[in-house]
Amino acid sequence: MEAQAEKSSGTHVPTFNLILQPEFPLNALVLASEALRIANQNSGREIFRWRFVSEDGAPVRASNGLWMSADDSLQTMVQADFYLVFEGNLPMQRNSPKLLNQLRTAARFGASIGAVDTGAFALAQAGLMSGRDVVLHWEAVPTFRERFPELNVNGQLYLVDGQRVSCAGGIATLDMMLDLIARLETSTLASEVANALVYVPRAATAAQRPDAPSTPVAQPALSDRIVGLMEQNLDFPLALEDIAERLGVSAKTLLRECRRRFDETPARLYLRIRLQAARNMLFYEEFGIKDIATACGFSYPGVLSRTFRAQFGMTPRDFRASLRRQQNQAYRPEVRRLSTVPPRV
Incomplete structure (x- = not known):
């Protein structure tokens, strides 16, 4: 009213x-x-x-x-x-x-x-x-x-x-x-x-990350196009020749650009992008390990586990379990404290 x-x-x-x-x-x-x-x-x-x-x-x-x-x-x-x-x-x-x-x-x-x-x-x-x-x-x-x-x-x-x-x-x-x-x-x-607030406002269309172009350009940098194409094809990773063909460059140019900008081979860069995507899925969601492996282009959950451990020092299951323990301990701690205090007799 x-x-x-x-x-x-x-x-x-x-x-x-x-x-x-x-x-x-x-x-x-x-x-x-x-x-x-x-x-x-x-x-x-x-x-x-x-x-x-x-x-x-x-x-x-x-x-x-x-x-x-x-x-x-x-x-x-x-x-x-x-x-x-x-x-x-x-x-x-x-x-x-x-x-x-x-x-x-x-x-x-x-x-x-x-x-x-x-x-x-x-x-x-x-x-x-x-x-x-x-x-x-x-x-x-x-x-x-x-x-x-x-x-x-x-x-x-x-x-x-x-x-x-x-x-x-x-x-x-x-x-x-x-x-x-x-x-x-x-x-x-x-x-x-x-x-x-001592702040200079930004346009709504500005990019979220400083390493991304803030405004659309006719032809983004080759490195940006490489990463973008890889991020758009996580579930079925493209072969080196397919990436080069889609970007309109030679395989040799693709290899040279990846080494120059990322100090990695295209295959290793692609793997890191897929592993980071898997890590984010573990962080934000409760997808099964098999589902995450499929979504990020790993043929079997075991392949994801081995490569994930090599990159992050723990398996996907251990990573999520450790993360959830931290989150659960922080969630309604007064209830957790009461549940762990033994009753008086």
Whole structure:
């Protein structure tokens, strides 16, 4: 009722529900909320409102170990104009049906639904990204493509597409928030916020990584084309001659470029790219080792295990087990502590 009255009187204050998932990136949350706070401060009045939301209203642990208090639970959060999901390292395991249903409901009522970092998994699971480009952190892209092959992943910093917003996380969160502030208020205010944070805003289409071209070019560097072609063909690795033919160069030129830029042979470079993709899948998902081996172009799980161990010093199973132990120990430690304390007699 209050929000409707504000809208009818022309005094509506845009509201944000910042949804925190376990192991959410604290740096992104700080940048998002600080941008809104500074906008209010510089305006001398409340022009934005925001609330921190968790699944059950309890504090949530960030990826760096700090705990963040929540204002609301998914059940009690008030209707907002923007819902931004700050996701952690196990998105498919931590995105509950309640969260997905709340996002769908908010979208039906016309709210803007956004994702920070791996929050894109929640939007995709909720069926809210059909026919749209998706932006998420570059490390999670292979896993996302494996889960949602029908969706197109965009490698830029962030994307505002109507009522859908997604960004790569990290400092790109600030770029996205400055854009939203400019759209909701003025570009002048967005510039004031950027100046207060001693930051030079980047274009939405800028590349996520400094080693990638920030703008499309007619003919990318040969090294970029080599890596791009290899990353696009993980499951069925191309032969050296096929790579050279697709790139329109000789096999000798391909070998020379790989040695010059990466100090590796094309075969060894290709193997490292596939192993890194396998590592990211182990990090973000619970795919079976056989499935990961197939997705990354290894003929058998045993081949993946041997090469993975040679590269990272442990087998894929050991890597994931070690990672999950660390994550589980950090998740709701008060419950773990109570379960390990022997009862008094």
